[in-house]
Amino acid sequence: xxxxxxxxxxxxxxxxxxxxxxxxxxxxxxxxxxxxxxxxxxxxxxxxxxxxxxxxxxxxxxxxxxxxxxxxxxxxxxxxxxxxxxxxxxxxxxxxxxxxxxxxxxxxxxxxxxxxxxxxxxxxxxxxxxxxxxxxxxxxxxxxxxxxxxxxxxxxxxxxxxxxxxxxxxxxxxxxxxxxxxxxxxxxxxxxxxxxxxxxxxxxxxxxxxxxxxxxxxxx
Amino acid sequence: xxxxxxxxxxxxxxxxxxxxxxxxxxxxxxxxxxxxxxxxxxxxxxxxxxxxxxxxxxxxxxxxxxxxxxxxxxxxxxxxxxxxxxxxxxxxxxxxxxxxxxxxxxxxxxxxxxxxxxxxxxxxxxxxxxxxxxxxxxxxxxxxxxxxxxxxxxxxxxxxxxxxxxxxxxxxxxxxxxxxxxxxxxxxxxxxxxxxxxxxxxxxxxxxxxxxxxxxxxxxxxxxxxxxxxxxxxxxxxxxxxxxxxxxxxxxxxxxxxxxxxxxxxxxxxxxxxxxxxxxxxxxxxxxxxxxxxxxxxxxxxxxxxxxxxxxxxxxxxxxxxxxxxxxxxxxxxxxxxxxxxxxxxxxxxxxxxxxxxxxxxxxxxxxxxxxxxxxxxxxxxxxxxxxxxxxxxxxxxxxxxxxxxxxxxxxxxxxxxxxxxxxxxxxxxxxxxxxxxxxxxxxxxxxxxxxxxxxxxxxxxxxxxxxxxxxxxxxxxxxxxxxxxxxxxxxxxxxxxxxxxxxxxxxxxxxxxxxxxxxxxxxxxxxxxxxxxxxxxxxxxxxxxxxxxxxxxxxxxxxxxxxxxxxxxxxxxxxxxxxxxxxxxxxxxxxxxxxxxxxxxxxxxxxxxxxxxxxxxxxxxxxxxxxxxxxxxxxxxxxxxxxxxxxxxxxxxxxxxxxxxx
Numbered sequence: 001x002x003x004x005x006x007x008x009x010x011x012x013x014x015x016x017x018x019x020x021x022x023x024x025x026x027x028x029x030x031x032x033x034x035x036x037x038x039x040x041x042x043x044x045x046x047x048x049x050x051x052x053x054x055x056x057x058x059x060x061x062x063x064x065x066x067x068x069x070x071x072x073x074x075x076x077x078x079x080x081x082x083x084x085x086x087x088x089x090x091x092x093x094x095x096x097x098x099x100x101x102x103x104x105x106x107x108x109x110x111x112x113x114x115x116x117x118x119x120x121x122x123x124x125x126x127x128x129x130x131x132x133x134x135x136x137x138x139x140x141x142x143x144x145x146x147x148x149x150x151x152x153x154x155x156x157x158x159x160x161x162x163x164x165x166x167x168x169x170x171x172x173x174x175x176x177x178x179x180x181x182x183x184x185x186x187x188x189x190x191x192x193x194x195x196x197x198x199x200x201x202x203x204x205x206x207x208x209x210x211x212x213x214x215x216x217x218x219x220x
Numbered sequence: 221x222x223x224x225x226x227x228x229x230x231x232x233x234x235x236x237x238x239x240x241x242x243x244x245x246x247x248x249x250x251x252x253x254x255x256x257x258x259x260x261x262x263x264x265x266x267x268x269x270x271x272x273x274x275x276x277x278x279x280x281x282x283x284x285x286x287x288x289x290x291x292x293x294x295x296x297x298x299x300x301x302x303x304x305x306x307x308x309x310x311x312x313x314x315x316x317x318x319x320x321x322x323x324x325x326x327x328x329x330x331x332x333x334x335x336x337x338x339x340x341x342x343x344x345x346x347x348x349x350x351x352x353x354x355x356x357x358x359x360x361x362x363x364x365x366x367x368x369x370x371x372x373x374x375x376x377x378x379x380x381x382x383x384x385x386x387x388x389x390x391x392x393x394x395x396x397x398x399x400x401x402x403x404x405x406x407x408x409x410x411x412x413x414x415x416x417x418x419x420x421x422x423x424x425x426x427x428x429x430x431x432x433x434x435x436x437x438x439x440x441x442x443x444x445x446x447x448x449x450x451x452x453x454x455x456x457x458x459x460x461x462x463x464x465x466x467x468x469x470x471x472x473x474x475x476x477x478x479x480x481x482x483x484x485x486x487x488x489x490x491x492x493x494x495x496x497x498x499x500x501x502x503x504x505x506x507x508x509x510x511x512x513x514x515x516x517x518x519x520x521x522x523x524x525x526x527x528x529x530x531x532x533x534x535x536x537x538x539x540x541x542x543x544x545x546x547x548x549x550x551x552x553x554x555x556x557x558x559x560x561x562x563x564x565x566x567x568x569x570x571x572x573x574x575x576x577x578x579x580x581x582x583x584x585x586x587x588x589x590x591x592x593x594x595x596x597x598x599x600x601x602x603x604x605x606x607x608x609x610x611x612x613x614x615x616x617x618x619x620x621x622x623x624x625x626x627x628x629x630x631x632x633x634x635x636x637x638x639x640x641x642x643x644x645x646x647x648x649x650x651x652x653x654x655x656x657x658x659x660x661x662x663x664x665x666x667x668x669x670x671x672x673x674x675x676x677x678x679x680x681x682x683x684x685x686x687x688x689x690x691x692x693x694x695x696x697x698x699x700x701x702x703x704x705x706x707x708x709x710x711x712x713x714x715x716x717x718x719x720x721x722x723x724x725x726x727x728x729x730x731x732x733x734x735x736x737x738x739x740x741x742x743x744x745x746x747x748x749x750x751x752x753x754x755x756x757x758x759x760x761x762x763x764x765x766x767x768x769x770x771x772x773x774x775x776x777x778x779x780x781x782x783x784x785x786x787x788x789x790x791x792x793x794x795x796x797x798x799x800x801x802x803x804x805x806x807x808x809x810x811x812x813x814x815x816x817x818x819x820x821x822x823x824x825x826x827x828x829x830x831x832x833x834x835x836x837x838x839x840x841x842x843x844x845x846x847x848x849x850x851x852x853x854x855x856x857x858x859x860x861x862x863x864x865x866x867x868x869x870x871x872x873x874x875x876x877x878x879x880x881x882x883x
Contacts, residue, residue: 115879118883139875142868143872146872147865148865149865
């Protein structure tokens with residue numbers, strides 16, 4: 001199999017993305033989790049740049065710049081500040097133990113490839129083989145959200161899921177229209193703000209960030 | 221020269237603008253009460269005039285470029301719509317003028333917002349009457365329900381009012397589902413305009429299902445048994461002008477909807493549909509009047525009386541359907557005329573009475589009949605005008621209530637000609653029941669008027685009661701004048717109604733065979749009624765008696781203490797009470813009620829008597845439904861664990877299943 005260089009680079013970056021997703025799924029420490037998230041953002045930026053360069057799609061440059069600013073610079077620094085303010089550098093408690101999570105993650109990846117196979121056969125893009133990875137990233141991020149019991153890791157899971165979505169869009173159709181991308185970027189910002197408020201409210205109310213406290217809100 | 225439909229749309233726009241003006245100045249009471257409400261009343265008069273003009277003219281239709289893409293609002297003004305718009309405009313004019321003097325500061329919702337909901341409410345009712353496709357109809361229908369919900373809960377600080385509002389909203393929505401499904405059946409496979417529905421030929425089974433759904437949906441809005449429970453809760457909770465509008469006009473939009481579906485959209489009538497409506501209407505009428513006799517809150521009493529009147533109207537519609545199904549068009553026209561006549565009558569006298577209770581409420585801050593009394597001296601305007609309404613609703617000639625009841629009984633007298641032996645046996649019983657309901661309605665009104673206005677004041681504070689203000693008086697006088705005019709000129713009114721029966725049944729009553737003075741349905745040798753002569757005779761007798769008394773007995777009025785039977789220590793509390801007056805009815809119709817009584821023993825130092833009268837249907841029908849719903853809810857609650865992880869897992873699993881399914 002003799003792929004052009006750009007394709008090989010994209011495949012490499014996609015593999016890194018998947019690896020990072022797994023790393024986030026298993027990471028216990030919250031600071032490392034934020035760093036991994038920033039790294040994932042950087043990988044995504046690089047892959048978008050490569051796609052843009054090799055296909056000549058100009059709007060993907062903007063998309064890459066947006067991703068870089070938002071997900072590598074702003075959001076990680078906001079999250080770092082949040083952690084410092086909350087002085088919450090604890091280990092992440094997972095609800096299910098990590099090896100089980102890994103096994104579930106592997107099953108998800110297989111499923112994602114299986115689902116993406118017919119679509120990527122139809123797609124004519126140079127990135128078509130990465131669609132399965134993108135889908136797997138989304139599912140793994142979702143799983144991260146489910147298995148964490150603290151609020152900040154859940155927020156990171158949510159943001160990582162969005163990374164997977166952007167990657168899926170780039171790989172399947174060379175990115176979404178610019179308007180949609182801006183919209184999604186705005187959504188992420190707004191979501192971040194809301195979740196930030198939410199986190200502070202939880203802490204004020206329960207003196208802890210453990211979302212298990214929210215179970216008390218249930219109506220009997 | 222713009223057509224009537226354009227003029228009506230202009231009035232509706234004016235109402236919406238007035239409502240919006242209220243939003244910008246929510247607490248500016250002088251603006252709201254001196255400018256916005258009177259302007260709304262002028263608009264209502266213009267609307268009534270336009271509708272009257274349209275009744276004689278051709279059908280007009282219009283497509284509004286509003287609504288969803290490809291789904292504009294169709295409007296149509298035909299005789300049926302015009303008749304109900306006439307009713308809406310004429311009554312709203314009086315109610316709006318009254319409302320100008322009624323809304324005050326500091327009572328729940330600020331006056332500007334009341335103004336918004338009020339005008340939204342009347343505008344949506346007018347649009348419901350104009351709608352010519354199911355989509356527009358449902359949109360306006362729901363707007364009507366929501367705006368009236370906010371009006372009902374304008375005193376939302378009280379929990380029982382919030383509860384009443386919720387019950388109203390719930391039943392309104394359950395009914396709306398029935399109507400929606402009915403339209404879903406009617407439209408066949410075409411689009412949702414009423415024109416398409418008219419063309420669709422449904423199989424008899426589906427037509428019957430559509431009929432049942434329409435009866436359910438519109439019955440829920442009209443307060444038909446057993447869907448009436450919201451009415452005695454919501455009407456007393458609302459401010460009086462709103463109770464008046466809801467009772468007078470909103471219930472009639474349900475009647476309008478039923479007529480629209482039965483006679484216009486469905487292409488057939490089946491005789492037993494009429495019997496179903498007749499039986500339900502009879503049950504509603506009897507039930508409403510019996511319950512109204514035992515109430516001790518004046519607005520609840522009137523609300524139950526509205527249920528009775530709706531039952532009465534339904535009886536007329538039921539007879540019309542049966543006659544029409546057998547092809548006896550003249551008799552169908554007679555029954556339908558009686559029903560429509562009663563619609564407009566009820567609109568006038570019930571809004572008059574509700575507004576009068578509003579004035580009493582403002583003057584005394586009291587709704588319980590047991591704490592009122594003797595108000596005719598303190599509030600002569602309200603008392604005399606309410607007397608007109610009371611006599612009208614009791615069905616006394618020459619006022620309007622008599623005309624429709626008389627027409628209805630005439631219709632019943634013709635039923636032996638029906639080609640169906642069982643019906644011929646059943647219907648005399650129904651006629652007797654209607655006569656009973658009419659008589660009991662008279663009893664109820666004697667109770668209402670006697671306890672509130674006559675006798676001695678039952679509380680010290682009633683001495684401070686003041687008469688209604690000038691705006692309120694104008695509104696009351698307008699409605700009372702309507703009651704008299706409708707009673708004295710029935711031939712002219714029937715001329716108006718003929719346009720509707722001509723459209724729906726293809727046959728008119730034509731009651732003017734013997735000139736404008738005599739009302740002669742079917743034929744002059746059978747029965748005739750001359751209200752104008754009646755009025756003149758009554759006035760003459762009254763005047764002669766008065767003069768005779770003045771001449772022979774004494775001159776001038778003189779007040780003296782009543783004869784006390786030799787027992788000097790009489791107090792106002794020894795008068796007959798509302799409970800006492802209703803007691804015979806409570807005894808006779810005991811199986812209707814679920815009663816809890818607390819009787820004092822003869823040795824009680826402080827005797828207390830208490831009776832709570834409740835509705836069997838609430839316990840037999842509604843509470844079981846509530847229990848089943850609660851049980852189902854508990855099952856669903858199992859899904860709700862309160863943990864974000866669990867909720868996320870739900871969506872995750874859903875996503876996975878969908879992915880596998882798509883693959």
